[in-house]
Amino acid sequence: GAGVSQSPRYKVAKRGQDVALRCDPISGHVSLFWYQQALGQGPEFLTYFQNEAQLDKSGLPSDRFFAERPEGSVSTLKIQRTQQEDSAVYLCASSPTSTQYFGPGTRLLVL
C-alpha cells in the first residue's frame, strides 16, 4: 500500500524566506511525528500530533517553526524567516500504534 509521502522532496530557500513542507501520512494513522535530521546525526523530534491535536511541540527549535494538521490527516510544517542552521532533512512519520513509518523526507537547503 501507499506509504508516507512528503513534498517537496528538495527545497532551496534564500535566508529569510518562508517555507512550507507537506506530509501525507498513511491513511488511518492517528499519530504523526515530525523530525529534523542534520547531516551525520540521527533524527531529532520536533512535534507530535494525535489526529488534529498537537500534543507535543517541545522539539520545535524556535517560534519560527510552526506545524499544523487541521483535519487530522495531512500535516504542514512551516518555517518562517529561514536561517542557514535550518538546513536539514525534515522527516515525517506516521503510526497506527507503536511502529513509526517514515516518509522520504524533504531536504531543505537555506542559502
Place this chain on the structure above:
Amino acid sequence: RKEVEQDPGPFNVPEGATVAFNCTYSNSASQSFFWYRQDCRKEPKLLMSVYSSGNEDGRFTAQLNRASQYISLLIRDSKLSDSATYLCAVKGGSSNTGKLIFGQGTTLQVKP
C-alpha cells in the same frame, strides 16, 4: 551528555564477518527500543524492535540490558547489502507521546 549514544564508526568488515553494535541510553524509565536501518539519502526503516528477552530475525539479533541501560545489534554473516547506517531509537520515559529519541547512528561498510 546525549540521551541515546552510539559509536558512529565506521565499522569496516569483510563479507561473512559478524559485527556488533551497542547503544546506551540514559533514561531508565525508557520503555521501548528499536533498531532502524538508514541507507544513504533515504528514510529510516524499522529493522527490528528490541524485546527484554532478546529477539532474532534471520541473521540479526537484538538484545536489551536494562541494568546497564544498553541495547545491542548483532549481524552474522554480513552481506554487502548490509552496508548502511544503523540507528538505535528509544521511546517512553517521562513523555508518553511516543516520540523516538535516536542515537547518532553507526555506519557499517561491508567489503568484498
